[in-house]
Amino acid sequence: MAGSDTVSVKNLTKSFFDPNGKKAIIFENVTFNLPAGAVLRLSGASGSGKTTFMNVLSALTKPDSGSVFFGGTDVTRLKEGEKDRFRAENIGYIFQTFNLLSPFSVIENVYAPLAFAGRLPQDFKEKALISLQKVGMESFAAQKPYHLSVGQKQRVAIARVLFADPKIILADEPTASLDKNSSELVKNTLLKLNKNGTTLVLTSHDPIFDDIRPDIDFNLETGALS
Ligand SMILES: Nc1ncnc2c1ncn2[C@@H]1O[C@H](COP(=O)(O)OP(=O)(O)O)[C@@H](O)[C@H]1O
Numbered sequence: 001m002a003g004s005d006t007v008s009v010k011n012l013t014k015s016f017f018d019p020n021g022k023k024a025i026i027f028e029n030v031t032f033n034l035p036a037g038a039v040l041r042l043s044g045a046s047g048s049g050k051t052t053f054m055n056v057l058s059a060l061t062k063p064d065s066g067s068v069f070f071g072g073t074d075v076t077r078l079k080e081g082e083k084d085r086f087r088a089e090n091i092g093y094i095f096q097t098f099n100l101l102s103p104f105s106v107i108e109n110v111y112a113p114l115a116f117a118g119r120l121p122q123d124f125k126e127k128a129l130i131s132l133q134k135v136g137m138e139s140f141a142a143q144k145p146y147h148l149s150v151g152q153k154q155r156v157a158i159a160r161v162l163f164a165d166p167k168i169i170l171a172d173e174p175t176a177s178l179d180k181n182s183s184e185l186v187k188n189t190l191l192k193l194n195k196n197g198t199t200l201v202l203t204s205h206d207p208i209f210d211d212i213r214p215d216i217d218f219n220l221e222t223g224a225l226s
């Protein structure tokens with residue numbers, strides 16, 4: 001269906017109550033259309049709301065008001081049980097903190113999200129190994145995440161996204177704790193996916209991403225869209 005991968009944000013508002021009970025508006029009345037395959041950069045200082053915005057996009061956090069449409073579906077209205085499935089089918093979220101599941105092995109971490117959503121493909125173990133190969137982590141498949149360095153954990157998180165082949169990737173400071181080589185690998189992997197049509201939402205202060213030209217820049221600090 002044409003245009004069904006476009007993300008459409010309408011009048012989106014989110015506030016939190018600070019520890020003193022005072023309402024803090026994180027973003028207000030945000031409206032834009034992100035075409036399929038585009039790049040959205042979220043900018044602004046630490047604490048300005050970039051992660052919160054990603055969490056609302058991916059239905060992890062409910063906004064105060066407004067909508068986020070993926071195709072025809074307003075994800076802010078999904079029922080609890082529908083959200084995991086929606087995420088597994090549409091979104092690859094590379095968290096600042098990787099969110100690997102510590103009781104599971106590396107390869108189980110790669111296919112766990114689709115397993116939870118009941119969407120494992122045929123030959124999923126072979127496919128998960130291929131995803132690990134792409135980030136040079138296949139020899140760690142049977143290990144538990146706590147054996148891994150920070151850079152290796154992030155590479156597993158990338159393999160998990162490659163395996164799921166989502167329509168949109170949310171990458172939240174994906175190179176924040178990585179060395180130069182791992183950062184290059186993460187960047188090149190994200191760019192390659194975007195080139196092949198995956199929509200990319202990126203938050204990063206890393207100058208390594210400075211040459212990426214976003215289609216939309218949303219500055220959470222000033223509220224400016226450009
Ligand atoms: N669950 C929450 N409850 C209350 N305040 C929150 C919550 N999550 C984030 N905040 C606040 O919202 C603001 C934006 O946070 P965040 O989205 O993490 O910013 P960034 O990712 O840009 O550093 C911060 O002031 C943070 O303390």
Ligand SMILES: [Mg+2]
Nearest residue numbers: 050051096172
């Ligand atoms: Mg953040």
